[in-house]
Amino acid sequence: MEQNEIRKLLQNVANGDILVDDALLHIKNEPFEDLGYAKPDFHRKSRQGVSEVIYGAGKTAEQIIGISKSFAEHGQKDILITRLDKAKAEKINKEIPLDYYDMANIGIIGSMPKERVGKIVIATGGTSDIPIAEEAAITAEMLGNNTVRLYDVGVAGIHRLLTHTEEIMTARVVIAIAGMEGALASVIGGLADCPVIAVPTSVGYGASFGGIAALLSMLNSCASGVSVVNIDNGFGAAFQASMINHMGGLNE
Amino acid sequence: MEQNEIRKLLQNVANGDILVDDALLHIKNEPFEDLGYAKPDFHRKSRQGVSEVIYGAGKTAEQIIGISKSFAEHGQKDILITRLDKAKAEKINKEIPLDYYDMANIGIIGSMPKERVGKIVIATGGTSDIPIAEEAAITAEMLGNNTVRLYDVGVAGIHRLLTHTEEIMTARVVIAIAGMEGALASVIGGLADCPVIAVPTSVGYGASFGGIAALLSMLNSCASGVSVVNIDNGFGAAFQASMINHMGGLNE
Amino acid sequence: MEQNEIRKLLQNVANGDILVDDALLHIKNEPFEDLGYAKPDFHRKSRQGVSEVIYGAGKTAEQIIGISKSFAEHGQKDILITRLDKAKAEKINKEIPLDYYDMANIGIIGSMPKERVGKIVIATGGTSDIPIAEEAAITAEMLGNNTVRLYDVGVAGIHRLLTHTEEIMTARVVIAIAGMEGALASVIGGLADCPVIAVPTSVGYGASFGGIAALLSMLNSCASGVSVVNIDNGFGAAFQASMINHMGGLNE
Amino acid sequence: MEQNEIRKLLQNVANGDILVDDALLHIKNEPFEDLGYAKPDFHRKSRQGVSEVIYGAGKTAEQIIGISKSFAEHGQKDILITRLDKAKAEKINKEIPLDYYDMANIGIIGSMPKERVGKIVIATGGTSDIPIAEEAAITAEMLGNNTVRLYDVGVAGIHRLLTHTEEIMTARVVIAIAGMEGALASVIGGLADCPVIAVPTSVGYGASFGGIAALLSMLNSCASGVSVVNIDNGFGAAFQASMINHMGGLNE
Amino acid sequence: MEQNEIRKLLQNVANGDILVDDALLHIKNEPFEDLGYAKPDFHRKSRQGVSEVIYGAGKTAEQIIGISKSFAEHGQKDILITRLDKAKAEKINKEIPLDYYDMANIGIIGSMPKERVGKIVIATGGTSDIPIAEEAAITAEMLGNNTVRLYDVGVAGIHRLLTHTEEIMTARVVIAIAGMEGALASVIGGLADCPVIAVPTSVGYGASFGGIAALLSMLNSCASGVSVVNIDNGFGAAFQASMINHMGGLNE
Amino acid sequence: MEQNEIRKLLQNVANGDILVDDALLHIKNEPFEDLGYAKPDFHRKSRQGVSEVIYGAGKTAEQIIGISKSFAEHGQKDILITRLDKAKAEKINKEIPLDYYDMANIGIIGSMPKERVGKIVIATGGTSDIPIAEEAAITAEMLGNNTVRLYDVGVAGIHRLLTHTEEIMTARVVIAIAGMEGALASVIGGLADCPVIAVPTSVGYGASFGGIAALLSMLNSCASGVSVVNIDNGFGAAFQASMINHMGGLNE
Amino acid sequence: MEQNEIRKLLQNVANGDILVDDALLHIKNEPFEDLGYAKPDFHRKSRQGVSEVIYGAGKTAEQIIGISKSFAEHGQKDILITRLDKAKAEKINKEIPLDYYDMANIGIIGSMPKERVGKIVIATGGTSDIPIAEEAAITAEMLGNNTVRLYDVGVAGIHRLLTHTEEIMTARVVIAIAGMEGALASVIGGLADCPVIAVPTSVGYGASFGGIAALLSMLNSCASGVSVVNIDNGFGAAFQASMINHMGGLNE
Amino acid sequence: MEQNEIRKLLQNVANGDILVDDALLHIKNEPFEDLGYAKPDFHRKSRQGVSEVIYGAGKTAEQIIGISKSFAEHGQKDILITRLDKAKAEKINKEIPLDYYDMANIGIIGSMPKERVGKIVIATGGTSDIPIAEEAAITAEMLGNNTVRLYDVGVAGIHRLLTHTEEIMTARVVIAIAGMEGALASVIGGLADCPVIAVPTSVGYGASFGGIAALLSMLNSCASGVSVVNIDNGFGAAFQASMINHMGGLNE
Secondary structure, X not given: OOHHHHHHHHHHHXXXXXXXXXXXXXXHOOOEOOOOOOOOEOOHHHHHOOOXXXXXXXXXXXXXXXXHXXXXXXXXXXXXXXXXXXXXXXXXXXXXXXXXXXXXXXXXXXXXXXXXXXXXXXXEOOHHHHHHHHHHHHHHHHOOEEEEEEOOOOHHHHHHHHOOHHHHHOOOEEEEEEOOOOOHHHHHXXXXXXXXXXXXXXXXXHHHHHHHHHHHHHHOOOOOOEEEOOOOOHHHHHHHHHHHHOOOOOOO | OOHHHHHHHHHHHHOOOOOHHHHHHHHHOOOEOOOOOOXXXXXXXHHHOOOXXXXXXXXXXXXXXXXXXXXXXXXXXXXXXXXXXXXXXXXXXXXXXXXXXXXXXXXXXXXXXXXXXXXXXXXXXXXXXXXXXXXXXXXXXXXXXXXXXXXXXXXXXXHHHHOOHHHXXXXXXXXXXXXXXXXXXXXXXXXXXXXXEEEEOOOXXXXXXXXXXXXXXXXXXXXXXXXXXXXXXXXXXXXXXXXXXXXXXXXX | OOHHHHHHHHHHHHOOOOOHHHHHHHHHOOOEOOOOOOOOEOOHHHHHOOOOOEEOOOOOHHHHHHHXXXXXXXXXXXXXXXXXXXXXXXXXXXXXXXXXXXXXXXXXXXXXXXXXEEEEEEEEOOHHHHHHHHHHXXXXXXXXXXEEEEOOXXXXXXXXXXXXXXXXXXXXXXXXXXXOOOOHHHHHHHHOOOOEEEEEOOOOOHHHHHHHHHHHHHHOOOOXXXXXXXXXXXXXXXXXXXXXXXXXXXXX | OOHHHHHHHHXXXXXXXXXXXXXXXXXXXXXXXXXXXXXXXXXXXXXXXXXXXXXXXXXXXXXXXXXXXXXXXXXXXXXXXXXXXXXXXXXXXXXXXXXXXXXXXXXXXXXXOOOOEEEEEEEXXXXXXXXXXXXXXXHHHHOOEEEEEEOOOOHHHHHHHHOOHHHHHOOOEEEEEEOOOOOHHHHHHHXXXXXXXXXXXXXXXXXXXXXXXXXXXXXXXXXXXEEEOOOOOXXXXXXXXXXXXXXXXXXX | OOHHHHHHHHHHHHOOOOOHHHHHHHHHOOOEOOOOOOOOEOOHHHHHOOOOOEEOOXXXXXXXXXXXXXXXXXXXXXXXXXXXXXXXXHHHHHHOOOEEEOOOOEXXXXXXXXXXEEEEEEEEOOHHHHHHHHHHHHHHHHOOEEEEEEOOOOHHHHHHHHOOHHHHHOOOEEEEEEOOOXXXXXXXXXXXXXXXXXXXXXXXXXXXXXXXXXXXXXHOOOOOOEEEOOOOOHHHHHHHHHHHXXXXXXXX | OOHHHHHHHHHHHHOOOOOHHHHHHHHHOOOEOOOOOOOOEOOHHHHHOOOOOEEOOOOOHHHHHHHHHHHHHOOOOOEEEEOXXXXXXXXXXXXXXXXXXXXXXXXXXXOOOOOOEEEEEEEEXXXXXXXXXXXXXXXXXXXXXEEEEEOOOOHHHHHHHHOOHHHHHOOOEEEEEEOOOOOHHHHXXXXXXXXXXXXXXXXXXXXXXXXXXXXXXXXXXXXXXXXXXXXXXHHHHHHHHHHHHOOOOOOO | OOHHHHHHHHHHHHOOOOOHHXXXXXXXXXXXXXXXXXXXXXXXXXXXXXXXXXXXXXXXXXXXXXXXXXXXXXXXXXXXXXXXXXXXXXXXXXXXOOEEEOOOOEEEEOXXXXXXXXXXXXXXXXXXXXXXXXXXXXXXXXXXEEEEEEOOOOHHHHHHHHOOXXXXXXXXXXXXXXXXXXXXXXXXXXXXXXXXXXXXXXXXXXXHHHHHHHHHHHHOOOOOOEEEXXXXXXXXXXXXXXXXXXXXXXXX | OOHHHHHHHHHHHHOOOOOHHHHHHHHHOXXXXXXXXXXXXXXXXXXXXXXXXXEOOXXXXXXXXXXXXXXXXXXXXXXXXXXXXXXXXXXXXXHOOOEXXXXXXXXXXXXXOOOOEEEEEEEEOOHHHHHHHHHHXXXXXXXXXXXXXXXXXXXXXXXXXXXXXHHHHOXXXXXXXXXXXXXHHXXXXXXXXXXXXXXXXXXXXXXXXXXXXXXXXXXXXXXXXXXXXXXXXXXXXXHHHHHHHOOOOXXX
């Protein structure tokens, strides 16, 4: 509870508008529902400006259905479900219709926002990075952002990237996604004048160690203005990119 | 070179305004000076919106003086030098006056900008994280941002952090700096509705492994909206935070 | 053999109550049966206050049946079998009836104790940590402890945890179970005035490295009073928690 | 703030006993002092049953003096300062008299409690582990516990340990401290019927990797009832051991 | 674009031979096709002297067919596809005939060059390293090199290797392929007077850690003249070996 | 070739007993057959006192058959094939009869030696380590050693091990096999007065990291007289143990 | 206590030759002295056939003097002190005369045995490995073994090693010591028909990671008959080598 | 010994031109001198085409002087000593005059070759990488190669690198040296049509882990034609680069 709410509550108590025990109940009556296996957080929209998202990986179809219904009952109709494999998506679809984005492993209940703003460029080093890029792109679109996809522009043929310098120079945020040596983030970081969020991917073999090589490479980027999220975390990158893309001006 | 410049150059050639070889020279005449041991990049301000910064760690005092003079000759008077130890700072000071920020290991030639905008909150888990926090704070101020310091608000006594919820809720960006288990980033990430840039520090002992524990913790943050920079990289966090803090609104 | 037993034995020998060779036999006749592939330890109850438990993971159904029968013959009727997958459980059930706890991967031969004492709070960061939490909970109950389950109270929405401060403040022991960044242990450690046993889980992906991130985070907890067990070791946490919960007072 | 306090506060507001703004102030007036570089937590004693401790490693002598004075002003006269090297201790001693425990790297302002209860056994594998053991022992004594030191009882000569079986069998808690292969924890864990807290130390060379070998060994202990704290964290082990040793009986 | 091309283009503009916008278009019209999911690089042959190769691992059969067709349309008829499993190869074969090299996991569309030059020796430590060796051998042959295979000449029976000293002494390049302890590279490096490219393989178990042991061993080779590529990267070794084998003399 | 052989050869040449080219041929005619995919080493028996063994893991059934036939043609009738899975064993059995030891994953063509000497004790920490122990035991027996199996004598119930002190004190070599924390090696190392070869196993979960915990523990053993082989390398331990067990006395 | 001793003791009690309490005392009167900081183990000679050795690294000069005196009082006059730096050695020398072996960091109180038996070959890869080799050599000599030093015979110039084939073929044990890639162990392992004990050293830089590269290389040795001790553990290798060298024949 | 030498020797024996024992002596008389602490290898020039080099790091000044004199006596006058610190260099200089290259940590006895051939480009990512680059450059020059230094052309300002495309396109070999994220190797690898040897450096901090980040990045380079040497191994890169640069044409 924020201070303003506390003050109002206290004034209501002082005014006798509500009873002490009701106030206490109100404080205890937290903005989430306890499903036992999960405690969906309906307060998040007001707290973080974005509705709660369901991370599908560790949950059964039944649990996802339960959480989604709880969301719906609390007024959140459009729900993003990430890391959702096809089998679970089909199970859920029988109970609650959803659109499934195969490449992105994302299910959407309800609909995408029609109005999108700004511009987030999503670049990948290779073709194999596309699933993570799509997770980022669909998430970004669901959160109300315009996106531009630049796939397979890795540094082995740097002219492929340089051709798109204009796209990069006009982006509000860039998400740079690469496996193997992850050099893409540094090169884009050196070109762009906007924040770059780097996503290492587990694409590669041998000494890529499931994305560690790309992760370390990106953390050590010699270009300023680059930050990093977890390996394969397209969602996380898009979430922060959306926050940045939606920022109002300083004097607004 | 950007496309607009190329077009203009080509038109000048077509118009006979400049000769072919002069145009070629122009293309080759890149916006940096070659000092042999370094190639300072004077183009960066136009490319990234921020002047080149000198990373002091691997350079001799003589090299830093040389680069600084080259900057001055190209019109950049205010120079930020990071990772500068006191001994080198004193050596440089004899040739070029600089202000030295002891706690931050930063030297500044020229002056800080008088006008600063927005609000970047810089929070640390403990007292030992302060040097990294000061690196971030001085950098952010040098790049024209208002800062708020919240030091020693680690999660072991979470009420110390919750007391400052208001500061966090009104920030445009938060830099969360912590060593040991790095949980601060997740807790702030769950509270804030703005981007959070996490800086793991090498504070700790034993299984903190020089910051790896905090780094992994922050990369795996269960809170959305958190991205991470290198261990002890206060500068990098402030650089990206400044980019975000300076963003114009979508329709500006 | 403890000193008291040795003294008694020696006295019996001195008194001529038993022969030298019988005494030797007695010393050699150790309190375990040698099944070849296993040497179940019937002395454990007197030594550790808890009956031997069967760790099911590396054993065949046949071996588990053999060990269980050996237990039964030595008078231990109630047997806890951890890390038991469903297929093996069904095989065993045909020979020896057992109750199978699906979520916890635990089989119980005989019955749970009816009387349980004290209070162990078992908290998880997310829904995906529940299997490990159930392993801890069923183990704790089998060892005669009252349990309270607080699932999905991770730090990304810290109010979900703070709501349950009362439960945590009145626990005799807390088991804090979390994957990803494992921050839950530190936050609970800061709130609780009882011992906290942290269990890192392998929940997560990318730089969670199968639980290493959470493990390191928990080992580096800035909160005092937190100790850690192996990744996914719900059983081990519950075992020690039970020891603590069962402690008598200092002057009892 | 706990629920009972909130209820009382709300009743006072309802009764008109205190004004709304005073109540708000009361809620904001958190139980710590903000020294800028540190926020000592005076609430800890009531929250965790133990006074705040000063971790000396990352702090200057000046900061430690400042925090100590703040403690003294808030009524906490007896202060434990861990990881305090001799040089800093002497600096502090000039302003505030303290007793310095050389082997343990601990400074104590004020005095140790005269009454100590229960029994914590502190065992080490070798002579080189003694500094960590002394950190644990002095901490435990400062927190009001009786201690028994069993040093150099490593498993290479297991009869040295078995001789002390009686001490181990009568302990309320055992702290097992070892570097190198850390096997001591497992062997004690198999003998003891009380909780064992294992402390890996950085003693060793080569593939001990600064304590990683011992840490992993202890985390994988095949003995039940063993939990682990950070490498060289004698303080942390003693803190939790003290919590356990001080536990009241179930029906007290 | 190289400088010569820029100069020619500028002269054409100056001469009025082409319009400014056509010149701009020309600069933008980069030598690759954008298939959306991939941007095949037709410039590579002129830039690196070798045609683009398709890395099959992260791509669907459909994508490989699409890229191959795009290659064919741009005049590249002979295509090497590495890391291609049998199932995909058969799918592709239905659309575009290809030769599949089972042991090497390589598919070739078109044909191998008939003329091959020089001599690349490909040596393995054991029988299990052969798949990687075949990837190297087929790649080397496709790039126009003569190859000599020396398989199972590991250092455990060093006479097997010494017997082939003559082959090694007359090679222009040696590719040394080994898993486990990877000592083969050092021993060959000590014998050969030509460059040795070492390929660690993931052959082994336990502390070979998927090729890390061999990789570190090779990086630390006490023999001069040895460089290393990624674990299991037979292709990369052959690619560089081919570059070296094809080098002209200094005065040619 | 050893010096004595060279001397004899040179004398034969000097005597005119053999021609220069025949001598050269003799030197080149190395004691192995080149099967292309393998170069079986028939010299090993005279060089190492033990016949070549086939490591089955990375080889096809066809390759193993080919190598076995080559062995047979060179007079080696009794062949040990390690790391042989059941499916391959059955394939081979159709061409060459072999005895398959299921638990040990070993196939034997021909027969075990009837006479065995000395005494090798093979001890395991738990039931799950038995497959590795059986690999060691069958190998040791095939190499002509008497074996004693002590399974499930881990340190969690140390009396199970102490009961067998006599067996350990009379062994010529002990092979100590354990996963998890691998403490068994240290405890046996402290008891035995003969060489102890430690085998870490991949038994365990979480922070056992596939045997790393046990490996490090064993390498750091505080007991003297312990050496270590690769994780799960029962064969290697038995091979060296056999060498030691077969050693003649100093004055024989 | 061994069974025979127990039987004798019991008979004495039965015969009334000793009292019960005396017998109990006898059992408790363990063969070590408790110095508080150390518990020297005088039983080791009879248990392991070798006197207790003092590991000097973690002990003060005072502690070493104390332990040495305790040894002397129990009749052990010749004492080996490993990992002893020069400064400590000089301090000790003032109280108890000792011979200091500079290169080996070893001090010897009393004298080396005059009669040495068998043959242990100690080989190093390079000149920098000599300190570890000397630790092994002096230890081996102190334990009564003949030694042969083969230094700087690394595999980069394999003829340097092959020249000494005869020495290696006639050794009873070989200690192979190498840093960097550690290939020496495998090559010697392939040549020798006696046990090889490999010692990885921390010699090297970069990706040698303080000896990890050599350690992994040696653990993965493709040659049979090789076992490994800790990084830089010359003492441990010599200790086990001495055990093996001293073995009696099977029928002695 | 090569086959031709053996044949000649055998013929001489057959002809009676030399005695059997002389021949044996000749075979044993290996081309190195045994200094006890080192065995300098005078055969290397004929075997590898380059004289033996002295790796100075693990050797005393006295040892280096001894080895150098041994070289001089065997006719090698020009000697390269790498990893030589200034203090040692000065000591050696008093006995044998040498030129010391401060930045490169290299000493040269005798003189550099006057004639150098070909072209090796040595590029660094930053100013701090220069010491490693100088080690490579001086080595390359000593081995008879022309060099071009391109320092501080890291990818953060990629135009600095692109300006030098021509230098890179005309090199016979490129040595790409970079710390931090090591992306330079990939970008140069994508531009160059000659072999690229990548040298990761230990420049960086935090998650650069002493060069691991750059090492992994380079091993995973998505550009073909890149191989890697050990961290900070400028010498090794130059050695192989020289081999490649000196290669004759295929038909020479």
